[in-house]
Amino acid sequence: KNQVEQSPQSLIILEGKNCTLQCNYTVSPFSNLRWYKQDTGRGPVSLTIMTFSENTKSNGRYTATLDADTKQSSLHITASQLSDSASYICVVTPNTGTASKLTFGTGTRLQVTL
Amino acid sequence: NAGVTQTPKFRILKIGQSMTLQCTQDMNHNYMYWYRQDPGMGLKLIYYSVGAGITDKGEVPNGYNVSRSTTEDFPLRLELAAPSQTSVYFCASSYESGGHGYTFGSGTRLTVV
Secondary structure, eight states: OOOEEEEOSEEEEETTOOEEEEEEEOOOSEEEEEEEEEOTTSOOEEEEEEETTOOEEEETTEEEEEETTTTEEEEEEOSOOGGGOEEEEEEEEETTOOGGGOEEOOOEEEEEEO | OOOEEEEOSEEEEOTTOOEEEEEEESSOOSEEEEEEEOTTSOOEEEEEEEETTEEEEOSSOTTEEEOOSSSSBOOEEESSOOGGGOEEEEEEEESSTTOTTOEEOOOEEEEEO
16 A cells, blocks of 8 residues: 655744654655645645656755655755744655545644744 | 635534535646545545546545536535544645646535534
8 A cells, every 4th residue: 555654743843943854655656756835724735846756856945855766755944934834744646647646644743933 | 816716614514414515726727636634644535537527536435426517616515414524625636647736725624513
C-alpha cells in the first residue's frame, strides 16, 4: 500500500528560527511530490512541486529537497514568521499519471511563537 | 478569478438528514475531486470526475453521491447523514491528470449529531 509518512507530527519554534520537516514515502514509481501549506480552517495551498528528476525547489523562504533513491523529502523553512504557523502536508502522485491516486501525508503542525 | 468555491462553510445536520455540498470552479479545469479530512488523518478521496458527465469512486465513497453536469460544478450529496460523516470536506480541481495546477477550496465543516 502506498504510504506517505511525515515527521514530526507537531513542532514549536521561535520566530526567526529555521526548521526542517520530513516526508518519507513508499509510492513507487512516482510522478511528482508536492508540499502544501494548510492554514487553520482553510484549504491546502501548494508551496512546491518536484518531479522525480528534481532535487530541490524553492519558493521564497521555503525550500523542498527530494532524494528519490531513499524516498525522502524535506521542507526547510528559513527565518520563520508567525504567519508560517500552519500544517504542512506532503503529497505524492504515482507514476500512473492519475491525479485520483494522490497519497496524502497526515501533515506536520508547525507553531511559530514569539 | 475565484478559483474553487465551496458552500456552505459550516453545517450541522441531524442523523438521517440529507444535504448537498456545493463546489464550483472558474478555471475551466477538467478534473474535480471531493476529499474528506478527519483529525490526524491524511485527506481521503471520496469521488472524482475527469470531465462533465463522468464520475468515479475514490477511496471512501460509501454514503455519498456526486454528479457532474457541467465543467464548473461538482456537488457532493449526503443522503442519510451519519455521525461517521462528521468531517471537513474539501473540493479540488486540476487541469490535467498529473494534477498540475491542483487547487483546493476552503472547505466545508460538517457536523452530524
